[in-house]
Amino acid sequence: MDAFGDLLRGVRSHGSVFGYSTLSAPWSVDFVEGAPLTLCVIVDGGGWIVREGQEPLRVAFGDCVVVRGPEPFSFRDAKDTTAAMVTGAYPVHGEIGDRLMEALPPVLRVPVDADEDAAAVARFLASEVAADRPGQQIVLDRLLDWLLVCTLRAWFDDQRESAPPWYSAQHDPVVGPVLRLVHSEIGAPWTVAALARRAGVSRATLAKRFTDLVGEPPLTYLTRWRMTVAADRLADQPDLSIAAVAHEVGYADAFAFSNAFKRVKGVNPSTYRAQAQRVAR
Helix, strand or coil: CCHHHHHHCCCCCCCCEEEEEEEECCCEEEECCCCCEEEEEEEEEEEEEECCCCCCEEEECCEEEEEECCCCEEEECCCCCEEEEEEEEECCCHHHHHHHHHCCCCEEEEEHHHCHHHHHHHHHHHHHHCCCCCCHHHHHHHHHHHHHHHHHHHHHHHHHHHCCHHHHHHHCCCHHHHHHHHHHCCCCCCCHHHHHHHHCCCHHHHHHHHHHHHCCCHHHHHHHHHHHHHHHHHHHCCCCCHHHHHHHCCCCCHHHHHHHHHHHHCCCHHHHHHHHHHHHC
């Protein structure tokens, strides 16, 4: 797992709203349900994505558009145009989901030919929606999942210097492997020395390079990520003990974990869990 993959791990089309629309002018489709994340794939024709407070965005065949909610938006026609669009609305929640949402603009567009993987999936998606075959919904859900990941990855790659530091740093030969270690082995007893040894550099080199590229020291990043994961476990799994959550994110005892959690989140794990449960009711 890596920093980008971890943010998308819980984003699935299971339970999402799926729609396929063929539209003849004049037309307008309003999305008012307030989904946290909506993927729109234009499989024929074109139009405009309109969201309050944003410049209207012209979209055409092959474009993949991601709209960050919960604000409503519309897909409207250009003069005398027809269109066909596939949409998937994704439930994104929790602190891991918040981290993804904070990295995205209100609306982003990626031309399908900007990413070879996305282009191949979009072509297959267009052919699949035109058919009526057994298991079609499952196929379309999986294709939308794949296309969402490809679209977001292509958009982040195109941002270059303005991409989030944790994304850009993944391409660094020293910091990239360290980020992958932190995300794939979150419960390991990491120290700067251990991470530097795995990266093949000195502790001083790793500490400086990581801080320069990511914006914070390696163990500060590790602790924040551990507490982000722990917060979602506390909220989503009420039967999981605090000690079990602590062990999962690399703490040998609940006391040390509780101190670290309160230092980062401002409340202890029990209070955070109670607050999360009240919000969920």
